[in-house]
Amino acid sequence: MAVDKRNVDNSGVDNNEVGKVIGSIDRLDRYPVKSMRGEQLDQAFVGYSGIYGDRIYAFKSPAAPAFFPYFTGRDKQEMLLYTPRFRHPEHARQPHSWAEAETYSIGITPLFGSEDELVVDVETPEGQVLAIGDPLLMQMLANNTSDSPGGNKQGPELSLYRSDRALTDGRPISLISVQTVQQLSEEVGIPIDGRRFRANISIDLAGMAGFSEDDFVGRTLRLGDRVVVSIVERDPRCEMITFDPDTGETEPAILRQVSKAHNRLAGVYAAVLVEGLVEPGDSIYLES
Numbered sequence: 594m595a596v597d598k599r600n601v602d603n604s605g606v607d608n609n610e611v612g613k614v615i616g617s618i619d620r621l622d623r624y625p626v627k628s629m630r631g632e633q634l635d636q637a638f639v640g641y642s643g644i645y646g647d648r649i650y651a652f653k654s655p656a657a658p659a660f661f662p663y664f665t666g667r668d669k670q671e672m673l674l675y676t677p678r679f680r681h682p683e684h685a686r687q688p689h690s691w692a693e694a695e696t697y698s699i700g701i702t703p704l705f706g707s708e709d710e711l712v713v714d715v716e717t718p719e720g721q722v723l724a725i726g727d728p729l730l731m732q733m734l735a736n737n738t739s740d741s742p743g744g745n746k747q748g749p750e751l752s753l754y755r756s757d758r759a760l761t762d763g764r765p766i767s768l769i770s771v772q773t774v775q776q777l778s779e780e781v782g783i784p785i786d787g788r789r790f791r792a793n794i795s796i797d798l799a800g801m802a803g804f805s806e807d808d809f810v811g812r813t814l815r816l817g818d819r820v821v822v823s824i825v826e827r828d829p830r831c832e833m834i835t836f837d838p839d840t841g842e843t844e845p846a847i848l849r850q851v852s853k854a855h856n857r858l859a860g861v862y863a864a865v866l867v868e869g870l871v872e873p874g875d876s877i878y879l880e881s
Contacts, residue, residue: 616877618816619771620795622788625677625685625713626725627651627760628665630838631791632678636872638687639820641702641865643759643766644793646685650677650713650725651760652734656749663760664734664751666833670841672734674718677725684710687870702868705757726753764825767792768806769860776803777859781850788838789847790830792860796877806861813880819869821880828860 621634627648638645654664666672679685688694688703689710695701705711713725723730735748759765767790774787774795787795794816798805809824816822830851835843851859 610879611881613879614876615814615879616770616796616798616801618794618871618873618875618877619797620787620873621871622791622793622795623647624791625650625679626675626715627663628667628672628833629715630673630676631788636686636870637793638691638868638870639766639816639822639865640688640705640868641765642757643761643865645687645705646679646711647793648760649711649756649758651754651756652731652751653754654735654749654751661762663754664749666836666841667831669734669748670836670843671718673836673838673841675734676716677713678716680712680714681710708755763828764862764864766794766822766863766865767828767860768794768796768824768863769828770796770798770801770803770806772798772801772805773803773859777847777850780854781846783844783846785847786838789834789836790828790860791833792828794871804855804859807858809879810861813866814863815878815880817869817871817875819867820865820871821867822863822865825862825864827858828862830857830859834859 621637622631623634623637623644623646624631625646627650652664653662654668657663684706688705690703694703714722715725715730716722717733731751731753735751761767769787769790769792771787774785774790778785796806807827810826811824813821813823830848832848834851835845835848837844851857
């Protein structure tokens, strides 16, 4: 993007670009259970509390700190190999009251589905399918067999937690550009799967360099015809990005590079200002 230095604010964004297309949505991902495998979406409802159905379940551990009580892939890498699926996917696409709410006023916020409508089943790495609340599933997650050849090592007694808002580590929505992932691939010297970053929205900022999404912190973007988000801050990274999303194997060089060259930050967090539906291919506009 050619930038006229005379009309650039402190964010580095050319103010002449306001109202123009800056890119498009490349991919949408949702993670029904925190730290488990995600699912690619062909459409997503972006609500004030996050992507509909994203991270609405998590497992809590008594061994975790009170401010972050969750049991995650940092506790057990194999957790990423468990695959959650909504039992009734037709109810998980968007709030059932969304269409009706839209007919009344732009200010009407639809009700989310009930626990029965948004129930999740989980397929284990061995292919066994268990309900999200099955005690056997929690036992499998808590037990650690990797350092116990003779049998299971008893782990913490986990409990299931459900929330209507996305149980993200930071803001409701995370975004990362394909250009940032590509730049990191070149810096580290290995192909990097963008799913490592577990972002909800992968964006294509065509013609821009990697980490260009950082320039939109403090600005607002429109995704498609309706959804408006405010880019709030850069996304701090942890060892989760070192885990391969398909195998769970670790590649520490990725986090080392993000830490060394990019202050341990990659991608951005967003807050949602206007709710609605988005799809891959939707244009992204700089609103302000």
